[in-house]
Amino acid sequence: MDAAEQQVRQKGADGFSYSDLSTAVGLRKASIHYHFPAKSDLLTAIMARYGKRVMQELETYGDRFDTAEQQLEGFVAFYRAALQQGSSLCLCVAYAVNADGLSADTRQEIARFRAEVLTWLQHRFEMMQTRPDLPGGFGNATDAAAATLALVEGAQLSARIAADPAIYDQATRRFREQLRRN
Amino acid sequence: MDAAEQQVRQKGADGFSYSDLSTAVGLRKASIHYHFPAKSDLLTAIMARYGKRVMQELETYGDRFDTAEQQLEGFVAFYRAALQQGSSLCLCVAYAVNADGLSADTRQEIARFRAEVLTWLQHRFEMMQTRPDLPGGFGNATDAAAATLALVEGAQLSARIAADPAIYDQATRRFREQLRRN
DNA sequence: GTCTATAACTCGATAGAC
DNA sequence: GTCTATCGAGTTATAGAC
Numbered sequence: 001m002d003a004a005e006q007q008v009r010q011k012g013a014d015g016f017s018y019s020d021l022s023t024a025v026g027l028r029k030a031s032i033h034y035h036f037p038a039k040s041d042l043l044t045a046i047m048a049r050y051g052k053r054v055m056q057e058l059e060t061y062g063d064r065f066d067t068a069e070q071q072l073e074g075f076v077a078f079y080r081a082a083l084q085q086g087s088s089l090c091l092c093v094a095y096a097v098n099a100d101g102l103s104a105d106t107r108q109e110i111a112r113f114r115a116e117v118l119t120w121l122q123h124r125f126e127m128m129q130t131r132p133d134l135p136g137g138f139g140n141a142t143d144a145a146a147a148t149l150a151l152v153e154g155a156q157l158s159a160r161i162a163a164d165p166a167i168y169d170q171a172t173r174r175f176r177e178q179l180r181r182n
Numbered sequence: 183m184d185a186a187e188q189q190v191r192q193k194g195a196d197g198f199s200y201s202d203l204s205t206a207v208g209l210r211k212a213s214i215h216y217h218f219p220a221k222s223d224l225l226t227a228i229m230a231r232y233g234k235r236v237m238q239e240l241e242t243y244g245d246r247f248d249t250a251e252q253q254l255e256g257f258v259a260f261y262r263a264a265l266q267q268g269s270s271l272c273l274c275v276a277y278a279v280n281a282d283g284l285s286a287d288t289r290q291e292i293a294r295f296r297a298e299v300l301t302w303l304q305h306r307f308e309m310m311q312t313r314p315d316l317p318g319g320f321g322n323a324t325d326a327a328a329a330t331l332a333l334v335e336g337a338q339l340s341a342r343i344a345a346d347p348a349i350y351d352q353a354t355r356r357f358r359e360q361l362r363r364n
Numbered sequence: 365g366t367c368t369a370t371a372a373c374t375c376g377a378t379a380g381a382c
Numbered sequence: 383g384t385c386t387a388t389c390g391a392g393t394t395a396t397a398g399a400c
Contacts, residue, residue: 012279014196017375031384033377089279096339097194097271097279110343143355146340147333150353154336157278158328161292171332173325199393213366215395 005046009088013043014098040103043095047106050091051113054078058120068127069179072148075121076172079152086165093153114149121145128182138178151175187228191270195225195280222285225277229288232273233295236260240302250309251361254330257303258354261334268347275335296331303327310364320360333357 003024007016018029018039025032036042057078061071082090092110095102102110125141138144155171185206189198200211200221207214218224239260243253264272274292277284284292307323320326337353 011283012194012196014194015280015283018377019374027383028385029376030378030386034383037377039376087282092343093339094279096343097276098197099343099345100269101193101197114340114343139356139359143352146337146349146353147356150336150340151329151333152336153339154332154334155329157275157335157339158296158332161274161278161281161296163281167328170325171328174321174329177321200395201392209365210367211394212368212396216365219395221394 001042001046001049004042005050005091006088008043008046009082009091009094012094012098013102040106043102044106044109047091047095047109047113051109051116054113055116055120058117067182068124069182072121072124073176073179075124075148076152076176079156080165080168080172083156083159083165083168086159086163089156089160090153093156117149118142118145121148148175183224183228183231186224187232187273188270190225190228191264191273191276194276195284222288225284226288226291229273229277229291229295233291233298236295237298237302240299249364250306251364254303254306255358255361257306257330258334258358261338262347262350262354265338265341265347265350268341268345271338271342272335275338299331300324300327303330330357 018032022029061074065071065074122141122145125138125144155168158171159165159168186203200214204211243256247253304323304327307320307326337350340353341347341350
């Protein structure tokens with residue numbers, strides 16, 4: 001599953017085959033079909049595991065960072081780390097383009113993960129709203145959550161197309177500065 | 183090429199075949215190969231035509247809108263219109279996921295287009311900077327341009343995954359309000 | 365320019381031995 | 383659980399008649 005996740009995030013759901021995976025893990029195609037009979041089973045399993053892992057990571061930010069601003073900074077940094085050398089994307093971004101070619105199960109897993117991330121983001125923006133003395137207003141918390149997720153995912157895409165992770169930093173700089181100003 | 187562009191924006195570069203295209207345009211596969219010998223030729227031609235068309239559209243905004251703010255609002259609306267029913271993406275977003283599977287020519291065409299769009303955006307933010315009396319500061323113009331492109335492309339992705347164009351409006355609302363406040 | 369026909373290959377998936 | 387072998391379908395691309 002590690003190998004499969006890597007392949008999806010680098011080349012998309014349609015961009016790798018059981019044959020590619022076979023050489024990557026040193027097993028034959030048929031052996032992989034034993035564990036994941038259909039490719040959609042594999043794609044769904046990867047997405048479920050990915051979502052669980054990411055949310056577990058985000059939940060630790062409450063302990064590791066004092067303020068909502070720092071937690072949001074951590075969020076931006078986490079998506080930056082996912083870029084690696086500029087070749088890897090967040091899994092649901094990698095899935096997005098071929099969305100209608102995915103199974104209903106996979107799509108549902110994607111939707112569930114995105115809803116959880118949006119809720120997480122929204123809570124952080126709500127925490128900031130309870131302190132109206134702060135300079136950097138981010139407006140409605142739900143809108144701010146949607147905008148933030150779009151920004152980091154769009155920044156990942158930009159960095160990927162340019163094959164330059166620094167593009168991610170550039171696209172998110174303004175937002176990060178706004179957090180620090182608070 | 184209209185049919186091919188539509189297919190790419192709906193299903194990605196790897197998500198359609200000459201066979202699909204064949205039924206869409208009422209010609210046989212071999213006839214399409216006559217015009218575009220290799221698929222990469224077709225993908226490059228589509229990207230070049232798309233980039234030219236979009237930039238021509240953006241250039242008209244100077245006449246149609248008085249202020250930089252209005253032109254940027256037009257930009258956000260243009261990317262919203264590209265979404266259609268939530269099924270269609272900006273062409274370079276559709277290309278992005280499978281970026282390393284594309285030919286060097288296609289990648290170069292994508293890079294050229296993105297550079298032109300970023301320059302266009304940057305100029306609008308620079309126009310706004312010359313009026314420091316305005317409330318909504320967008321910071322460094324180059325950063326703002328990168329952030330804006332990332333935002334609208336990320337918003338397209340979010341709307342697409344959710345199969346709901348309204349998500350695009352939500353993710354871009356804050357930015358549009360900031361423009362109107364100027 | 366468009367067609368039929370087909371080459372050469374890869375895809376996801378299965379059968380059955382071990 | 384992993385293997386060899388293979389099926390049927392789909393893929394890009396080409397040859398050659400019209």
